[in-house]
Amino acid sequence: MAAAAKHRDALLAASVRLFRQKGYAGTGLSEILQESGAPKGSLYHYFPGGKVEIGAEAVQLAGKTVTRTLKDLAAKTDGPGALVSHYLDLLAGWMAASDYRDGCPITTTLLETVPEHEAIREAGAAAFAAWAGVLEESAVAAGIPQDRAARLAHFAISALEGALVQCRVSGAAAPLRLVAEELSGLYAAAETR
Structure with missing residues (x-):
């Protein structure tokens, strides 16, 4: 086992x-086999659905990792603006460490497989919903009305995913830093209303 x-x-x-x-x-x-070091026959043994099954489960794994990171940051930060700012700082560091070669494994996979592979689409939708849930919960706890908190959470995810693409293209963290500043401002404005 x-x-x-x-x-x-x-x-x-x-x-x-x-x-x-x-x-x-x-x-x-x-x-995948070479990078993993797993025996050749193991891929279809553990993933009889082949690459689509691996894709769906990889998206689930990456989604859970991000959700856990966001929850950890939410517990350590004061409000949604600080949460988003700290998370985007982490992303900027990871992007720089990879020399801007890495992107979001979820987005890259979804862009190439949806709508053809429903299992991957569902895994991606669940990941984005979980991330939005963490951001929304943080915003509501800061006094932002539920509807506005939900809208800001979805906007934040869209902005950060777009910023990741722009970071890869530009080879710089500036897009993430810009998004962090703007989202922090949006959350601060929403908290004061």
């Missing part, structure tokens, strides 16, 4: 890393 979990987890972790850098279409199954 431990070996099964080890190989399965390694395949998923490798998929997330490769999708983040090369996208779904640019990543071959042989690359």
Whole structure:
């Protein structure tokens, strides 16, 4: 059982890393196997649905990782503006550390697979909803009305995903820093109303 979990987890972790850098279409199954170090027969053993199943589960894993990070930051920061600002600072650091080669593994995968692969679309929708839920909860706790908090959460996710793309294109963190400033201002304005 431990070996099964080890190989399965390694395949998923490798998929997330490769999708983040090369996208779904640019990543071959042989690359996933090589990057993971898992035995050759393990891929279809653990993922009988092949690349689509791996894609859906990689999106789920990446989504849960981001959700956990957002929840941790929400517990340590004072309000949604600070939460978003701290998270975007983390993203800017990760982007710089990868020399702007990494992107969001969820977005890169979704852009290449939806609407053809429903399982991947559902995993992405669930991830974005979970992130929005954390941001919305933080905003409501800061006194922002529920409807406005929900709208700001979805706007924030759209803005940060767009900023990640712009960071890769420009090779600089400036788009994330700009989005962090603007979102912090929007949240501050919403809190004072």
